[in-house]
Amino acid sequence: xxxxxxxxxxxxxxxxxxxxxxxxxxxxxxxxxxxxxxxxxxxxxxxxxxxxxxxxxxxxxxxxxxxxxxxxxxxxxxxxxxxxxxxxxxxxxxxxxxxxxxxxxxxxxxxxxxxxxxxxxxxxxxxxxxxxxxxxxxxxxxxxxxxxxxxxxxxxxxxxxxxxxxxxxxxxxxxxxxxxxxxxxxxxxxxxxxxxxxxxxxxxxxxxxxxxxxxxxxxxxxxxxxxxxxxxxxxxxxxxxxxxxxxxxxxxxxxxxxxxxxxxxxxxxxxxxxxxxxxxxxxxxxxxxxxxxxxxxxxxxxxxxxxxxxxxxxxxxxxxxxxxxxxxxxxxxxxxxxxxxxxxxxxxxxxxxxxxxxxxxxxxxxxxxxxxxxxxxxxxxxxxxxxxxxxxxxxxxxxxxxxxxxxxxxxxxxxxxxxxxxxxxxxxxxxxxx
Ligand SMILES: [Zn+2]
Numbered sequence: 001x002x003x004x005x006x007x008x009x010x011x012x013x014x015x016x017x018x019x020x021x022x023x024x025x026x027x028x029x030x031x032x033x034x035x036x037x038x039x040x041x042x043x044x045x046x047x048x049x050x051x052x053x054x055x056x057x058x059x060x061x062x063x064x065x066x067x068x069x070x071x072x073x074x075x076x077x078x079x080x081x082x083x084x085x086x087x088x089x090x091x092x093x094x095x096x097x098x099x100x101x102x103x104x105x106x107x108x109x110x111x112x113x114x115x116x117x118x119x120x121x122x123x124x125x126x127x128x129x130x131x132x133x134x135x136x137x138x139x140x141x142x143x144x145x146x147x148x149x150x151x152x153x154x155x156x157x158x159x160x161x162x163x164x165x166x167x168x169x170x171x172x173x174x175x176x177x178x179x180x181x182x183x184x185x186x187x188x189x190x191x192x193x194x195x196x197x198x199x200x201x202x203x204x205x206x207x208x209x210x211x212x213x214x215x216x217x218x219x220x221x222x223x224x225x226x227x228x229x230x231x232x233x234x235x236x237x238x239x240x241x242x243x244x245x246x247x248x249x250x251x252x253x254x255x256x257x258x259x260x261x262x263x264x265x266x267x268x269x270x271x272x273x274x275x276x277x278x279x280x281x282x283x284x285x286x287x288x289x290x291x292x293x294x295x296x297x298x299x300x301x302x303x304x305x306x307x308x309x310x311x312x313x314x315x316x317x318x319x320x321x322x323x324x325x326x327x328x329x330x331x332x333x334x335x336x337x338x339x340x341x342x343x344x345x346x347x348x349x350x351x352x353x354x355x356x357x358x359x360x361x362x363x364x365x366x367x368x369x370x371x372x373x374x375x376x377x378x379x380x381x382x383x384x385x386x387x388x389x390x391x392x393x394x395x396x397x398x399x400x401x402x403x404x405x406x407x408x409x410x411x412x413x414x415x416x417x418x419x420x421x422x423x424x425x426x427x428x429x430x431x432x433x434x
Pocket of ligand 1: 069253305306
């Protein structure tokens, strides 16, 4: 067997349906793809001269998929906390973005986010920001897989004086990155209350033309639902459905305040939901009915949202909080068991982004987006059940190695594709200018 690399020395969690943990397993990689998952001795016998990457007795599993974030907002981490969403956005975040976010600062904030993501075992993100071409270039260079949209809103943004300018940028992005192996271009109108019906439809038509994701904040707060009900006479979900712009390529971030009818609409139209449990807690927006949405057959993944409303991009921490949250809210400790949480972190998120056939599980033919999680620290010892370990005990700092499409981007917690010390120094300097 021909391969470039064999990841060995650990227990493999493939996350394929019904699979059991594969102890002393290995994953063989060739040209960025997984070519085999099997007992280590078997693979090493088949390809004895191949380079080995040692998982150190830990877990070998799919990388985490962050289905909703605003990468460059790392520069606004801790800038404005403890406000309600509308006041936070209009009084603090939007003015700060106006003064701070230029092409070079967006690139820098994105680079800082990449370092944070890779260190936390995140191998794929769905971003939502401005200057998307620049962001796509940063991510491609650093080797992080991403859905990258140009964002659209009905007032001037750092990258676009008008929504039509944003649509033009999105079209350029789609033309340029449509065949890229790591970057999936997209369009992201901000929300039903901040983008007109006409612009929402234009954005959806562009996404249809190129077959790309259509990303939108949806039903995030009670106030949003009340406002749309008053203006349009229907819920935000029904409003977008009536406009004919929801589809299986829609990534709807939040969906905190959705009615049983809304859940039926989302399920029927195949919409993917990016749930952001920690951001929703911090802004006191509420708790999304994730178990109910999953029961209805809706694709659900987890997101951190931006570092200004979280305040980290540590998706594993958020998944662990979510695991407790649904139990606490439902009063049912059997709700959202450990394996289901690990599914949300991996294949669940991949499916929300339309990448379920490319990533999210470890199986031959899929891209090799793989992380190795160490289990030698006191908090990680002993290990009875690997899914329980990930859902309740593991920490981001346990992530040892990270591969994206077969490229080793972090090895032994050392980032190989960007200058971390320089990025941190520049980020501190840039943030001081707000
Ligand atoms: Zn968001």
